[in-house]
Amino acid sequence: MHQLTIAEIIRGLRDKQFSSVEITSHLLERIQELDNQFNSFITVTGDQAIKEAAAADARLAQGDAPALCGVPIAHKDIFCTNGVRTSCGSKMLDNFVPPYDATVVDNFQQAGAVSLGKTNMDEFAMGSSNESSFYGAVKNPWNVERIPGGSSGGSAAAVAALLVPGTTATDTGGSIRQPAAMTGTTGLKPTYGRVSRWGMIAFASSLDQGGPITRTAEDAALMLSVMASPDKKDSTCLDRPTQDYTANLNDSIKGLKIGVPSEYFGEGLDSEVGARVQEALKDYEKLGAELVEISLPHSKLAVPAYYVIAPAEASANLSRFDGVRYGYRCENPADLRDLYMRSRGEGFGEEVKRRILVGSYALSAGYYDAYYNKAQQVRRLIKQDFVDAFDKVDVIMGPTAPNPAFKLGEKNADPVAMYLEDIYTIATNLAGLPGMSIPCGFAHGLPVGLQIIGNYLDEARMLNVAHQFQQASDWHQKTAPAAE
Numbered sequence: 001m002h003q004l005t006i007a008e009i010i011r012g013l014r015d016k017q018f019s020s021v022e023i024t025s026h027l028l029e030r031i032q033e034l035d036n037q038f039n040s041f042i043t044v045t046g047d048q049a050i051k052e053a054a055a056a057d058a059r060l061a062q063g064d065a066p067a068l069c070g071v072p073i074a075h076k077d078i079f080c081t082n083g084v085r086t087s088c089g090s091k092m093l094d095n096f097v098p099p100y101d102a103t104v105v106d107n108f109q110q111a112g113a114v115s116l117g118k119t120n121m122d123e124f125a126m127g128s129s130n131e132s133s134f135y136g137a138v139k140n141p142w143n144v145e146r147i148p149g150g151s152s153g154g155s156a157a158a159v160a161a162l163l164v165p166g167t168t169a170t171d172t173g174g175s176i177r178q179p180a181a182m183t184g185t186t187g188l189k190p191t192y193g194r195v196s197r198w199g200m201i202a203f204a205s206s207l208d209q210g211g212p213i214t215r216t217a218e219d220a221a222l223m224l225s226v227m228a229s230p231d232k233k234d235s236t237c238l239d240r241p242t243q244d245y246t247a248n249l250n251d252s253i254k255g256l257k258i259g260v261p262s263e264y265f266g267e268g269l270d271s272e273v274g275a276r277v278q279e280a281l282k283d284y285e286k287l288g289a290e291l292v293e294i295s296l297p298h299s300k301l302a303v304p305a306y307y308v309i310a311p312a313e314a315s316a317n318l319s320r321f322d323g324v325r326y327g328y329r330c331e332n333p334a335d336l337r338d339l340y341m342r343s344r345g346e347g348f349g350e351e352v353k354r355r356i357l358v359g360s361y362a363l364s365a366g367y368y369d370a371y372y373n374k375a376q377q378v379r380r381l382i383k384q385d386f387v388d389a390f391d392k393v394d395v396i397m398g399p400t401a402p403n404p405a406f407k408l409g410e411k412n413a414d415p416v417a418m419y420l421e422d423i424y425t426i427a428t429n430l431a432g433l434p435g436m437s438i439p440c441g442f443a444h445g446l447p448v449g450l451q452i453i454g455n456y457l458d459e460a461r462m463l464n465v466a467h468q469f470q471q472a473s474d475w476h477q478k479t480a481p482a483a484e
Helices: 007-014 022-039 046-062 103-110 153-160 178-185 217-227 270-286 299-320 336-347 351-363 368-389 415-422 426-431 459-472
Strands: 043-044 072-076 113-120 166-173 186-189 210-215 256-261 290-294 395-399 435-443 446-454
Touching: 007 022, 007 217, 022 043, 022 046, 022 072, 022 113, 022 153, 043 072, 043 153, 043 186, 046 113, 046 395, 072 103, 072 153, 103 113, 103 166, 103 186, 103 217, 113 153, 153 166, 153 178, 153 210, 153 299, 166 186, 178 186, 178 217, 178 435, 178 446, 186 217, 210 217, 217 435, 217 459, 256 351, 270 395, 270 435, 270 446, 299 415, 299 426, 351 368, 351 435, 395 459, 415 435, 435 459
Parallel strands: 072 113, 072 166, 256 290, 256 395
Antiparallel strands: 043 113, 166 210, 186 210, 186 435, 395 446, 435 446
């Protein structure tokens, strides 16, 4: 049963081939048996999951159950869950149990989905390797000596290891797409504002966006149909009606114009990764699509602009964690200053401290105009590059990451080298565009992801394009050795 996709589980439940309790119990047993290899979960909610599955079976028996009723999923530990610890991968929130659900969590509950628990992540979503978690690094099911990508590495590894068919995740600079690429899964970052951020612990508020990680584009469409909804509690959430993203999956892509940025195939791209992406593009031509060479001239500035804007917003967002109201509090503080300094110094990890310092510096008097304002101006230029490109093409494609998954600890001493792993994904966050990664082959024995970037609010077309590729290939059906 663990090999079933979400779409197959939905059909199986409705055809009474198995019950939600049966598949939920089976997956919980796999998590208990196998996850010590991967460390993909922080919290497993077994008893609660069985209760939710039993309730789902009762709804299914009545014949009026919603689409995902009885389907097991898991949530990235950045989404608040009522009565269940929400740690954000940090010592700072190790004891935080929210009294409410994030809108995304509530949406899945309303849809009848069963939550198996909370997945591991880089601390406060800051990282590209899932090595900065307070709960230890996540391991890649394709090779447990390698990273799964970050920050949603736990979500991606859990799907790749067949512990759960789909997970929620978040993407601030590539944190859904990059781990999806490195674990051979399908990951989707929607248009900024498409999915509510209410109850999602903030890293960088103008960049963060929730989305799904699954095995197939069809499953991503099913999950996005639940996740994406208007929300009055989030002022940045778009007031767009909920839609069925599976409706156009089978449309022909003949005549589709695919933009191929020259900047994404230059120096720094692993030759085998580049070859797999080029092969995927040729497969699209066989499906009737047309390749159009385009330029995104300011893409080289995306990484430096991002690493001014994101840390600046993080330094503001994380100022609330001070040892006073909730979260970690140091022992026996001498005074208020000591309380602040030691609670934050002891509660935050090294990567979070690094970004807070960078962000505070960029926002400080005398440097705000030189760094933060300039980065926002560059952001506007990057957005305009995409606007100009979409005048000529329907979607843009290229590699998701420049390299396959690297070894655990390999880049810990060089933060800049780590940051460059997001070089192809960051620009879409700066522009607020939707993007996704789908498996397209292997390099050095490890999965490679093809990135698909869509125009604003064009998730349906992007999913259609991804689904058509998966109908013509079987890369998404490959199973990680450790999951067998």
